Amino acid sequence: MKRVLAALLLTAATALAQAVEVEGVNFDPAVQVGGQPLQLNGAGLRTRLMFKVYAAGLYVPQKSNAAATLLAQKGPRRVAIGMLRNVDAETFVGALNDGLKANLSAEQLAGFKPQIDALNATFKEVGEAKKGDRINFEFTPEGGTRVIVNGQPRGAAIPGEAFFEAVLRIWIGDKPVDADLKRGMLGG
Numbered sequence: 001m002k003r004v005l006a007a008l009l010l011t012a013a014t015a016l017a018q019a020v021e022v023e024g025v026n027f028d029p030a031v032q033v034g035g036q037p038l039q040l041n042g043a044g045l046r047t048r049l050m051f052k053v054y055a056a057g058l059y060v061p062q063k064s065n066a067a068a069t070l071l072a073q074k075g076p077r078r079v080a081i082g083m084l085r086n087v088d089a090e091t092f093v094g095a096l097n098d099g100l101k102a103n104l105s106a107e108q109l110a111g112f113k114p115q116i117d118a119l120n121a122t123f124k125e126v127g128e129a130k131k132g133d134r135i136n137f138e139f140t141p142e143g144g145t146r147v148i149v150n151g152q153p154r155g156a157a158i159p160g161e162a163f164f165e166a167v168l169r170i171w172i173g174d175k176p177v178d179a180d181l182k183r184g185m186l187g188g
Contacts, residue, residue: 022055022184025082031059033076034140039063041070044184046177052084056171058185065187067172071165079137079171087129093120099170099177108166115145115163122147122155139164 020027020043027043041064043057059078064070100116101109109116126149129135136148144157145164169176176182 020057023052023084025055025084027057027080031078033059033078033138034142036061036076038076038078042185042187044181046181053087054084055082056080056181056185058172063187067182067186070172070186071168074141074161076138076140077164077168078139079168081135083129083131083133083135085131089124089127092129093123095177096123096170099173100166102175103169103173104166112163112166115158115160118156118158119145119147119167126154137167
């Protein structure tokens with residue numbers, strides 16, 4: 001009986017969950033990645049020098065407000081980005097690399113060099129991220145990390161769950177690209 005009641009309460013809570021909106025970018029309360037349901041953990045705004053750059057949401061199997069818990073989760077995950085301004089490929093890649101360098105040791109960076117090079121090549125291929133674009137960083141254990149732009153997979157999948165965790169540190173690591181964005185993605 002307790003299990004039935006818990007299932008009913010979970011179903012009701014999910015039905016009541018609504019999309020989260022950040023600067024006009026909507027984030028659904030739940031999505032499917034790799035056939036697994038994920039929940040929106042939180043969303044926030046990335047600013048740089050007073051400019052609104054993008055809104056981002058973090059989707060995970062189990063919600064948490066602790067970065068360490070989210071980084072340790074296994075299975076599919078997604079960082080969803082809605083662009084609020086145009087950003088050229090070099091600037092986007094530079095920001096990603098700065099985030100990786102700030103949150104990884106030199107040894108870790110060297111170990112991820114092939115994956116980082118593949119991620120950089122994907123964004124250089126994509127070119128400018130335009131206002132209104134939706135960019136997803138998706139991870140599945142079978143497929144690795146994928147970059148999906150406006151619903152279209154771009155570049156090759158990048159293997160390794162540890163690499164997705166490294167990428168996730170850009171936003172929720174000890175030295176995130178934007179502290180307010182981290183707070184939002186952690187559900188705060």
